[in-house]
Amino acid sequence: MPGQYFLDKDLIRGVERLKQLKYGLHLASQLGAEYADLQRVEIDEKRVQIISNRVIGLNTSSSRGISVRLLAKGRWGTASGPAEGKDVVRALMDSAWKMASSLPELPQGVHMGDSAPAQGEWQAPCAIDPFALPDSELIQLLKAADGEMNIEGISQRVSTLYFRREKRRYINSDGTCTEQIFNYTGGGLQAWAQEQGQIQQRSWPFPGGSYAGRGFEYIQELEFPDNARRIAREAVSLTQAPPCPEGVVDLILTQGQLAMQLQRTCGNRAQLDQPGCFPTEKLGEIRFGSPVLTVLADATLPGAAGSFAYDQEGVEAQSFALVQNGKVVDYLSGRQQATAIGRNSTGAMRSVGWLPPSPSVTNLVLQPGEGSLEDLVQGIERGLLLDTPRSFSIDPELHGFVAQAEMGWLVEDGKISGMVRHPIYSGYPTAFWSGCDAIAGSQAQQELGFWDQGLIVGHRMVPLRIRGVKVGSFHEN
Amino acid sequence: MKTDEILTLLEKGLPTGVNAEITMLEDCRRDLELNKNAIGQASQVNNLLIQVKVERAGHVGISTLNSLTASGLARAVVQARDNAKYGPQRSLVLTGSIGHRDMDLVYEATARHRPADWEKIMEPVFTVARQANLKLRGLLRTHLGRFFIVNTDGLKAATPAGFAMFRGAVSSVDGTGRGHGYSCHRDINQLNIMDCFLEAAAKCMASDKPRPLSAGHYTVILEPAAVADLMALLVKLLGGRAYARKATPIKLGERIFGENISIWDDGLDAAGLPIPFDFQGVPKQRLNLVTKGVVQNITLDNETANSLDMVSSGHAVQPGSHTGPIATHVFLEPQNAMLDDMIASTKNGILVSRLRDLTMMDASTGFFSGGTGDGTLLIKDGRLSAALPNLRFIHNLVEILNQTEMIGDETRLFGNLWGGTSVPALKIHGFPMLGSSVGKV
Numbered sequence: 001m002p003g004q005y006f007l008d009k010d011l012i013r014g015v016e017r018l019k020q021l022k023y024g025l026h027l028a029s030q031l032g033a034e035y036a037d038l039q040r041v042e043i044d045e046k047r048v049q050i051i052s053n054r055v056i057g058l059n060t061s062s063s064r065g066i067s068v069r070l071l072a073k074g075r076w077g078t079a080s081g082p083a084e085g086k087d088v089v090r091a092l093m094d095s096a097w098k099m100a101s102s103l104p105e106l107p108q109g110v111h112m113g114d115s116a117p118a119q120g121e122w123q124a125p126c127a128i129d130p131f132a133l134p135d136s137e138l139i140q141l142l143k144a145a146d147g148e149m150n151i152e153g154i155s156q157r158v159s160t161l162y163f164r165r166e167k168r169r170y171i172n173s174d175g176t177c178t179e180q181i182f183n184y185t186g187g188g189l190q191a192w193a194q195e196q197g198q199i200q201q202r203s204w205p206f207p208g209g210s211y212a213g214r215g216f217e218y219i220q221e222l223e224f225p226d227n228a229r230r231i232a233r234e235a236v237s238l239t240q241a242p243p244c245p246e247g248v249v250d251l252i253l254t255q256g257q258l259a260m261q262l263q264r265t266c267g268n269r270a271q272l273d274q275p276g277c278f279p280t281e282k283l284g285e286i287r288f289g290s291p292v293l294t295v296l297a298d299a300t301l302p303g304a305a306g307s308f309a310y311d312q313e314g315v316e317a318q319s320f321a322l323v324q325n326g327k328v329v330d331y332l333s334g335r336q337q338a339t340a341i342g343r344n345s346t347g348a349m350r351s352v353g354w355l356p357p358s359p360s361v362t363n364l365v366l367q368p369g370e371g372s373l374e375d376l377v378q379g380i381e382r383g384l385l386l387d388t389p390r391s392f393s394i395d396p397e398l399h400g401f402v403a404q405a406e407m408g409w410l411v412e413d414g415k416i417s418g419m420v421r422h423p424i425y426s427g428y429p430t431a432f433w434s435g436c437d438a439i440a441g442s443q444a445q446q447e448l449g450f451w452d453q454g455l456i457v458g459h460r461m462v463p464l465r466i467r468g469v470k471v472g473s474f475h476e477n
Numbered sequence: 478m479k480t481d482e483i484l485t486l487l488e489k490g491l492p493t494g495v496n497a498e499i500t501m502l503e504d505c506r507r508d509l510e511l512n513k514n515a516i517g518q519a520s521q522v523n524n525l526l527i528q529v530k531v532e533r534a535g536h537v538g539i540s541t542l543n544s545l546t547a548s549g550l551a552r553a554v555v556q557a558r559d560n561a562k563y564g565p566q567r568s569l570v571l572t573g574s575i576g577h578r579d580m581d582l583v584y585e586a587t588a589r590h591r592p593a594d595w596e597k598i599m600e601p602v603f604t605v606a607r608q609a610n611l612k613l614r615g616l617l618r619t620h621l622g623r624f625f626i627v628n629t630d631g632l633k634a635a636t637p638a639g640f641a642m643f644r645g646a647v648s649s650v651d652g653t654g655r656g657h658g659y660s661c662h663r664d665i666n667q668l669n670i671m672d673c674f675l676e677a678a679a680k681c682m683a684s685d686k687p688r689p690l691s692a693g694h695y696t697v698i699l700e701p702a703a704v705a706d707l708m709a710l711l712v713k714l715l716g717g718r719a720y721a722r723k724a725t726p727i728k729l730g731e732r733i734f735g736e737n738i739s740i741w742d743d744g745l746d747a748a749g750l751p752i753p754f755d756f757q758g759v760p761k762q763r764l765n766l767v768t769k770g771v772v773q774n775i776t777l778d779n780e781t782a783n784s785l786d787m788v789s790s791g792h793a794v795q796p797g798s799h800t801g802p803i804a805t806h807v808f809l810e811p812q813n814a815m816l817d818d819m820i821a822s823t824k825n826g827i828l829v830s831r832l833r834d835l836t837m838m839d840a841s842t843g844f845f846s847g848g849t850g851d852g853t854l855l856i857k858d859g860r861l862s863a864a865l866p867n868l869r870f871i872h873n874l875v876e877i878l879n880q881t882e883m884i885g886d887e888t889r890l891f892g893n894l895w896g897g898t899s900v901p902a903l904k905i906h907g908f909p910m911l912g913s914s915v916g917k918v
Binding site for chain 1: 538842
């Protein structure tokens with residue numbers, strides 16, 4: 001049977017590749033490394049993009065690579081490169097060893113803490129394999145969405161699909177050996193309206209698309225046709241809308257806007273030992289925001305963009321609070337970073353491609369409150385509802401930020417009264433989040449995934465309300 | 478493998494009877510992290526990217542892979558042909574076999590640099606930092622690469638390149654003072670690491686213990702590193718893709734900027750980080766982008782040039798990049814103002830070391846947001862009078878280059894393996910700063 005033949009061939013290849021990694025560990029041991037780990041990654045990608053009814057890209061990519069890390073005299077040496085084979089493993093191990101051993105010895109060394117050796121395999125769910133779908137079907141789907149966006153006033157329409165499969169095998173000198181298959185499926189729509197020198201954009205579900213850790217079924221859940229029509233109409237309406245008024249008002253952030261806000265002011269700052277990290281002194285006493293806020297990092301969510309069974313140090317995926325009732329209570333960490341502050345790894349080491357891992361955001365989950373979006377609106381006398389991030393810049397040290405949404409809705413006396421264009425808001429995180437007084441219930445929950453620092457991160461968000469935020473419109477700034 | 482062997486292998490991989498192009502980018506980057514006046518982690522990253530483009534029945538298909546074997550290339554060609562079936566409907570515009578200038582872009586010292594040399598280079602700097610009670614963190618990098626291109630129009634070319642860079646951030650013990658130093662060159666022996674450190678240390682000491690600033694419009698002096706950050710935004714607005722999509726305020730032939738602004742791109746100028754040809758094999762040449770405030774040219778690659786019925790300007794970017802054609806060898810014309818003169822002539826202003834986290838808010842108008850960093854100082858009556866915290870702003874790139882009242886006499890180079898930006902300091906009036914409090918909030 002041909003299928004059986006390929007299965008056996010894959011099996012043989014798998015065994016051969018594991019041997020290569022074990023060979024690397026053997027070399028590290030011979031060289032005298034105190035610790036070593038290796039990962040082998042295979043990545044297959046496909047991107048399809050249509051701009052205004054024209055196929056702009058139908059690209060495929062296939063890449064393989066290996067990375068090694070080792071400790072010599074308390075120094076890390078890391079090396080990574082494409083391709084595979086014993087020769088590559090030997091060359092990388094040699095480079096890593098030379099780099100680590102040629103540096104002056106670090107008296108305090110590096111401590112990895114205790115971690116039970118993990119052995120296991122895991123595969124992300126995938127009901128419909130996107131790579132098995134014919135190109136004609138993918139293009140038909142995008143063209144249908146493109147057609148829905150083709151209304152008067154729209155100057156450019158962009159529809160995109162992206163699929164990525166990563167096979168990751170990891171092995172370390174503590175006895176861990178894992179193999180995982182990640183399925184990332186994403187897509188998005190964007191409509192641009194241009195009038196009188198201004199361009200307005202609307203995106204669904206997120207600028208640059210949204211991603212999940214499952215198969216093509218995620219794209220079906222995004223309901224492209226209905227949302228295509230809606231965002232096109234909204235983009236055209238925005239060109240006629242008045243600019244966002246200036247002042248200090250109450251805000252409602254919907255899921256996409258909130259995801260960006262939390263990623264940059266909470267997720268990135270919880271990455272232990274990375275620039276801008278929350279201070280490590282007085283953990284549990286550091287105020288993040290108001291007591292209604294609880295934010296989890298959950299790498300165990302089935303089908304979410306930042307889920308896995310083991311991180312890239314072989315530590316099991318975990319679900320834990322980063323922020324509990326408004327206080328910072330934990331970090332996204334790996335073994336070394338956690339050990340350095342007397343804690344255990346939270347299993348958040350992720351790798352960009354086959355580069356060595358670093359503490360990274362997995363899935364951020366905002367703990368839902370009660371009530372609906374309408375309930376949040378009713379509690380506002382004068383304010384704005386902001387939907388979908390357009391830009392976000394933040395100071396890496398003081399964390400002051402300026403954020404821009406694609407679209408704003410004025411809220412007056414508990415009711416939505418009209419659309420405004422170019423809404424921006426600014427602030428400092430602790431003061432900003434301290435103004436949070438209400439979070440919608442779980443019925444309003446939405447899952448999103450987007451690229452951050454070279455990785456796809458997941459978010460499960462519900463709308464929330466923030467009191468007293470400085471807002472305006474940059475064109476009138 | 479040797480360059481000729483690789484070119485031959487790539488050439489053999491070209492399909493017959495169709496238009497096709499194969500490019501290969503290979504590089505090896507070695508980084509040494511510096512942390513708290515000590516050598517930190519050392520890492521090496523090797524990369525290889527092969528991109529195959531095939532035209533089939535008026536459609537273009539692209540596939541990429543990262544291992545160089547004859548069988549792998551053959552599979553990639555088949556995949557590119559398959560992708561072409563539903564791929565973009567256009568012709569694959571190829572660069573013919575035209576000559577380019579041979580350049581020696583790899584210095585022996587950079588190529589032979591070894592991790593064991595790092596300690597020797599850095600220890601004197603660490604010693605001074607410790608004596609001054611300052612903390613240095615940063616990066617020392619060597620980067621070697623080769624680019625290859627073959628196509629069915631007979632082009633067969635390759636170029637190696639080498640690059641070395643030092644980047645350091647100096648902070649005071651309490652963390653409020655900041656300074657930044659940078660140096661890059663194709664020859665590692667030309668890096669001025671101690672000078673960079675001393676400059677950063679001086680800025681750090683001057684910027685210690687900042688005081689808050691109220692929001693308002695200020696005269697701002699951007700040091701060259703900050704101007705280079707601005708240029709990174711500007712080159713996108715001058716790119717052919719933004720122009721074709723009307724996502725730029727740039728209008729060819731019109732005076733958009735102040736008369737004192739002249740910007741050009743020159744991939745052959747040895748004062749930058751030259752390369753002989755772009756990533757589609759088009760020979761580099763000088764291209765005036767802005768002359769006395771008038772936009773003269775936009776940057777194009779073969780695709781955007783074809784769509785605009787123009788000719789490539791030699792600005793195709795690396796395979797895998799999504800920016801579209803942009804200027805990668807930028808020069809902003811210096812004038813005759815010394816930095817001290819700029820400060821002395823400022824009654825009430827701000828000296829900015831770097832701009833960070835710049836984000837384009839609206840490409841069609843040039844509005845962007847961002848912040849200052851690594852040392853921001855208040856100027857009062859022509860003298861540096863106090864330290865300021867990092868400040869945030871929303872401003873318009875076109876307005877900035879219309880409100881430039883003085884331009885520095887000395888340029889600095891910032892770059893990477895395949896290109897660089899050479900810019901002086903700028904003094905700009907009416908720069909809107911949002912207010913800032915002090916400390917971590």
